[in-house]
Amino acid sequence: MGIVILAFIIALVVGVVLALIIGAAAKAFAVEPDLRKEALEELLPGANCGGCGFPGCGEFAKALLSAESSPECCPVCQPDSLKKIGEFLGVSVEGKERKVALVRCGGHNGVAISTPYNGVNDCASASLVAAGGKGCEYGCLGLASCSRACAFDAIEIRNGIAIVHPDRCIGCGHCVDVCPKNLICMVPASVDVHVYCNSPEKGVTKMKLCKASCIGCKKCVKASDEDQMISEGFLVRTNYSTPPNTDLIAATGCPTKALKLASIHALPEAPEEVEP
Amino acid sequence: MFENWLLITVGAILVNNFVLSKFLGICPFLGVSKNLNTALGMSGAVIFVMTLASLVTSTIYTLFLSRPFTFLGVEDVNLGFLKILVFIVVIASLVQLVELILQRFFPVLNKALGIFLPLITTNCAVLGVAELNVKGGHTILESTVYGFCSALGFALALILFSSLREKLDLAAVPTAFEGTAIALITAGILAMAFMGFSGLV
Structure with missing residues (x-):
């Protein structure tokens, strides 16, 4: 019986110690999130449909910021939200046929x-x-x-x-x-x-x-x-x-x-x- | 003394190559060997993680798991059976920790290793090296060197294989053998070629 309890305690201690270390590290080494990307993601529909050709809205936002893609590529965005994204990025967005x-x-x-x-x-x-x-x-x-x-x-x-x-x-x-x-x-x-x-x-x-x-x-x-x-x-x-x-x-x-x-x-x- | 180190290094890199004679880490070996650049990224990540994992796991094993807990008043208790459980948890959190630190202080390195770092966390090669250190009765320093050299062997196999596959992409391969089939055959021949090193030790 003693060995079972000891094993349990050791596993518990290992888990708790590691959790504490990772938790502390996550706080201590937190990276400043890219505010522009987050703001842009707010403007995107967040449907993650992949219609733009990127894995999700987050990746699309990255591509937009690095000018690898243009807002028109999003099939979900309605004209008014497209306009907002265009203003945010400082590019002109041409109206597209839905x-x-x-x-x-x-x-x-x-x-x-x-x-x-x-x-x-x-x-x-x-x-x-x-x-x-x-x-x-x-x-x-x-x-x-x-x-x-x-x-x-x-x-x-x-x-x-x-x-x-x-x-x-x-x-x-x-x-x-x-x-x-x-x-x-x-x-x-x-x-x-x-x-x-x-x-x-x-x-x-x-x-x-x-x-x-x-x-x-x-x-x-x-x-x-x-x-x-x-x-x-x-x-x-x-x-x-x-x-x-x-x-x-x-x-x-x-x-x-x-x-x-x-x-x-x-x-x-x-x-x-x-x-x- | 010198012979011992030579045995460990040469043995781990060439003779008992992780991929080609122990058949560990086959998944990334086939998965990320389509082009040389990703193979290099993966190799870097594997060397990094395997060396660190060997160091940490063998430290934990020698300090806690391999000795009876006499100081707790419990005699004849061997917690060696906990090693796989503990190793998995430790390696996973270690990689997580390393990733956090890299993100903060070495963003360039983090970008180069990219997705490969979390990917290999649960790789059998990484767990395998921890297990083999225990089996081989290595000291902490020996374990670290063994982990590093095993990872070098993995990197060698991966880079060789990805270069071969890049050439194969341009070669005229019979339709039935295209893609994975010819890759597997190539891997088999490469493994046989590595058998030639078995005379070294």
């Missing part, structure tokens, strides 16, 4: 054919098994890989598809990398009109699998001004360099309602029922 993610699929459970999938709850795994449970092999699998990759809770899985909330999305682009179907792209936040379909198949084939697909009827192309919508084979896309305005939805009357407003698509209740 980008948000867009999941180009509107085939929720109500309109798209799908088979049950009981495997690993991950899009990449599911897409290995006969391209996933969706009838349409280009469609969103709705297994939330992108949603998990998002640090800002901007992607919701509803009715079997991923829906981006543009007001929450900061455009870090993490979701783009994880989608095995390459469905997600970054689009300017100012554009609201999107085609929620990514299948290059023929209209007939698509309609058999999903009633919300873009059948390539080009009604929207005709209703819009020149170059606002681009037709690529059996799929129409918004031209993000010369985007159409929101009136286009009403003017077109898209037969499958694949042409939608992102703001309405993200609304909580039955988005496809809402007439823009």
Whole structure:
């Protein structure tokens, strides 16, 4: 018994002595923190998303102070906070276009054919098994890989598809990398009109699998001004360099309602029922 | 006397090289050997920490753990079994302390050693040298020299290996062997080459 107590005491003494020494040393040898870096970190969003290419906001602040990076590289900063950072650093900050993610699929459970999938709850795994449970092999699998990759809770899985909330999305682009179907792209936040379909198949084939697909009827192309919508084979896309305005939805009357407003698509209740 | 020191130094650097014949510290050996500069930084940190750790651990062992506590009135108690526990704690705090001091007084050195200093705290080579000092029955001075020379041996292996890997990056390696595979094969051949030193002692 004596040896156990002795061992305990020795270990305790060693621990306490070392703790005291380190504690005292930390106090005695404390380094003056870099005040500029700390102040700059206050201005940064502190999300540590890595969207700037640095490991975190702290490293980004260091890079900013040594002029290795510029404030625009932060995808999270809003224009007003960017301006503050610019003033702090004494550099001019150019306004940049805010980008948000867009999941180009509107085939929720109500309109798209799908088979049950009981495997690993991950899009990449599911897409290995006969391209996933969706009838349409280009469609969103709705297994939330992108949603998990998002640090800002901007992607919701509803009715079997991923829906981006543009007001929450900061455009870090993490979701783009994880989608095995390459469905997600970054689009300017100012554009609201999107085609929620990514299948290059023929209209007939698509309609058999999903009633919300873009059948390539080009009604929207005709209703819009020149170059606002681009037709690529059996799929129409918004031209993000010369985007159409929101009136286009009403003017077109898209037969499958694949042409939608992102703001309405993200609304909580039955988005496809809402007439823009 | 002189022979003894020669045996310890040459033995630790070449014959019983930590990485290539004792297979300790393989993780940094493979991890930070991609280019020569990081290898040099790591070598510096390892030499620094291993020498200090040998000195401190062997002092603690000879003074406290290896002798019975007769002065406390407890006979025939050998606390040698506590050595690993105590060594780990002591080495970890030692590195922490050294880092604090470096940060304050030698910021340049601290920047050069950088992340490697805390990284090697829990390395098996560092704990290994403390253990081997106990096993070899070294005195405190012998332990310190042994720790320093073992670290030199580690540095030698690391620098040789990283130079080889820098050359390998430019060589035409078959696709199947690219990257880690060829690195491991190289390490194996390097270890075999070091076996040639075993005739020295």
